[in-house]
Amino acid sequence: MRLVREALFWVVRDVILINLAFLLATFFMSNGEMILVLLRTYLQVAWLVTGIILVFFLLFRVYQQRWYFPVWEELVSIGQAGSLSVLVLLAVNLVWWEGLLPVKLILLAGFLVVGSVGSTRLFGTCRNVHSRSKVRTGVKKVLIYSAGEPAARLAKGLLAGTPGVQPVGFIDDQEAAKTKVCGLPVLGGSEEIAVAAARYGAEEILVPWSEMNRQTASRLLPAIRSASVRMRLVPDLADIVNGRFHLEQIRHIPVDELLGRQPLKPDSQRACSYLQGSVVLVTGAGGSIGSELCRQVARFDPERLILLGRGENSIYEIELALKEKFPRLTPEPVIADVKNRDDLEKVFRKYRPQVVFHAAAHKHIPLMEKNPVEAFRNNVLGTLNVAEMADTYQAGIFVFISSDKAVNPASVMGATKYLAEMVIRRKAQSSKTRFVTVRFGNVLGSRGSVLPAFLRQIANGGPVTVTHPEMSRYFITIEEAVNLVIQAGAMAEGGETFVMDMGQPVKIMNLAEDLIRLCGYLPEKDIPIKITEPRPGEKLQEELFMPGEKPLSTSHPSIYQAHREGKETDILDRYIFRSGEGQLTEEEILQCLEEILSNRQNPA
Incomplete structure (x- = not known):
């Protein structure tokens, strides 16, 4: 209702301004004797002149603008509407009125x-922005990052009608030359x-x-650490309306910045040369790394x-994703367990993978x-x-994915990876297949990693649990991990650990x-952090290279x-590659793991 009243106010004002403009033009275009004649002539057609101009103002949505901020594109609509209405009036005057009004009068x-309609809008707009840009008490004051179009639209929306929130300026690392946007100052870079x-x-x-x-x-991130301000990601209304933004995107924050280093860049050409046209088998294809x-x-x-895995749902999901993104590819889903040697042999006999x-x-x-x-x-x-x-079955390349937990292992999982690395090195000594191992740290965003756990705790309002204040880890993104795996296959000669x-x-x-902070909160003030204690098998610091x-x-x-x-060590011969002694018993498995863990060397 308020918007309707505002529109009616502007229509009435424009009716007055239109007629005043024609009266002034009449005054300027005639001498004393002709003024009364032109005035009588104009008054005969004033209703039609006013109506034509108002129709064009409506067509160009002049009365749908909120006019809370001075944007020149919005003033252009007044100019376009006015210009076209003048052209129509000239045509009507020539064809229907037979030159009743002088052409110069209509143009002036x-x-x-x-000029008058645009000036009144601009004056009111500037006064509104000036009053809104004054620092007020009792409202939350915010900075806006970037001085580009999305940020300008955000500022307009806040200035136009967001009670309790007041933008006070822009922070921009690219637009240093700008001094003001939407009447608000550009205060500098990050x-x-x-x-x-x-x-x-x-x-x-x-x-x-x-x-x-x-x-x-x-x-x-470095700036908000020292400033102790919250950072909030705000979707652009235009993106929401046009379907380019979905609420699920909020989860995909740029976590790779948490690495504190530049991401690894892949060598795509080298990778392509051995994968193109090959039969490729991926075990664990439904997992974070495998998919x-x-x-x-x-x-x-x-x-x-x-695509080999034992979880039917995850294998189905990656098969579906591949078919959608790569319609020419025909992925082969296989539900099998790597512990089942007979099932594996059927897979290798049928497909004979090269990689x-x-x-x-x-x-x-x-x-x-x-x-x-x-x-x-x-x-x-x-x-x-x-x-x-x-x-x-004479595969050409075999890449085993290991972990930094295999180095000087302190956990059962680390000990099993340590043994698996030894198995791969042993196989490389006697096989024509080029066996290699890749070893990397914690994978950000993978299932079971710390990142999803932290995000879940933050979403629940905290606390975020950290097992020790000095605990540290090497981190790698999923994309980096996969790039490393593919690169390892390209560089494989046999027996390497990359x-x-x-x-x-x-x-x-x-x-x-x-x-x-990336989620828009302040540590401790908004989301508490709770120190618990290291879990069984956890080390305070991980290592990348084994002793020796x-x-x-x-x-x-x-x-x-x-x-x-x-x-x-001869542990493989005593437990894994022993001949003629049958399968390992549970007692022997536990004994093997205990032997590895008891020989762990404390890092210097």
């Missing part, structure tokens, strides 16, 4: 109409957030969703892609502490089964605090080879 009057927040009392910085990327996060690995492999146009990526594994540390026998059978004997099938340069380890406490290993550079600047010196 049209100019006065556009480094000025702390100063601007203190000066204007801003509690939050609003970031348009379309502006958020890794570069933006890398600039904002992303399938997506990346599919990009290189393999002849066939076999094998072994991603199937149990990786949840506390859970494996409670289920050590299953961890051993799946992670060690399952790896042995897949490796022996690859050897028997390790990615993951920079410095990240403290879990810092990770939790930055994640809270040293890093060697490779053809890729971000990938190292863990070169091992000295002889391997």
